[in-house]
Amino acid sequence: xSSADAARRAIDAGSGLVGSTAGAALGGAVAGPPGAVVxxxxxxxxxxxxxxxxxxxxxxxxxxRVGAAxxxxxxxxxxxxxxxxxPRDDGWFDDRPYGRSAADEMLEGILLIARRQHQERKVQxxxxxxxxLGFEVAIDEFVGDWLLRQADELSWTQYVLLAAVGLAxxxxxxxxxxxxxxxWTSWGVHEQLADLGFxxxxxxxxxxxxxxxxxxxVPNGDLREMELRSGGRLxxxxxxxxxxPTQDIEDALYRLAALDGEAT
Numbered sequence: 001x002s003s004a005d006a007a008r009r010a011i012d013a014g015s016g017l018v019g020s021t022a023g024a025a026l027g028g029a030v031a032g033p034p035g036a037v038v039x040x041x042x043x044x045x046x047x048x049x050x051x052x053x054x055x056x057x058x059x060x061x062x063x064x065r066v067g068a069a070x071x072x073x074x075x076x077x078x079x080x081x082x083x084x085x086x087p088r089d090d091g092w093f094d095d096r097p098y099g100r101s102a103a104d105e106m107l108e109g110i111l112l113i114a115r116r117q118h119q120e121r122k123v124q125x126x127x128x129x130x131x132x133l134g135f136e137v138a139i140d141e142f143v144g145d146w147l148l149r150q151a152d153e154l155s156w157t158q159y160v161l162l163a164a165v166g167l168a169x170x171x172x173x174x175x176x177x178x179x180x181x182x183x184w185t186s187w188g189v190h191e192q193l194a195d196l197g198f199x200x201x202x203x204x205x206x207x208x209x210x211x212x213x214x215x216x217x218v219p220n221g222d223l224r225e226m227e228l229r230s231g232g233r234l235x236x237x238x239x240x241x242x243x244x245p246t247q248d249i250e251d252a253l254y255r256l257a258a259l260d261g262e263a264t
Contacts (some may be wrong), residue, residue: 006051010054068127125239157189158192162232208220
């Protein structure tokens, strides 16, 4: 099978994972990349990465994830071009003396990350990240490597929690991290929230509180005061986590706040 045929097969498989409703909303990104995308450096590099990864041995499910991530990346590129943005021109797409361009390496890496995601709802946002990197001059290969690792390691629930903290319209409940745990489900969500914060990933945080007498700083676990730190903000913006479904956010916050066995 040629690399072009393998790429088309992956897109066909990915369109099923994207879903009929989302697929209609994504328009031509499913059937093929819009001409403006193909003609841009960002789009051309994306299609080359797809051909590279699609020719490897992939299970049918892995093929669908790779194809779906590419569909979402195509649409992100098309949206940014339509908004008047230009792909970066800082050498990101240029081959380097010692090997391939940073863009080639990053996009292949992201597709390989998408390939192995058992939580397939993550694939949309991994695709968004892939489409965004070609426009962000501030993101070099060192920051890009960090972003890829976070996108891979974070769970779907952690994507949802980052969205909850990052969206101004979401009213966060009165919850202190680690308090009021009533069952294993609640414990699991609290642990995933704690992993995003103080002394761990530091993607979210709160202003420290002070002890009454000596004024010593102590960690503040009040969810209502949490905000995205720099790394969390990068992930929120580049992965378009504002598009996480509202129902998922509400469910996660309910699990955090449920007391006295209310969560089941």
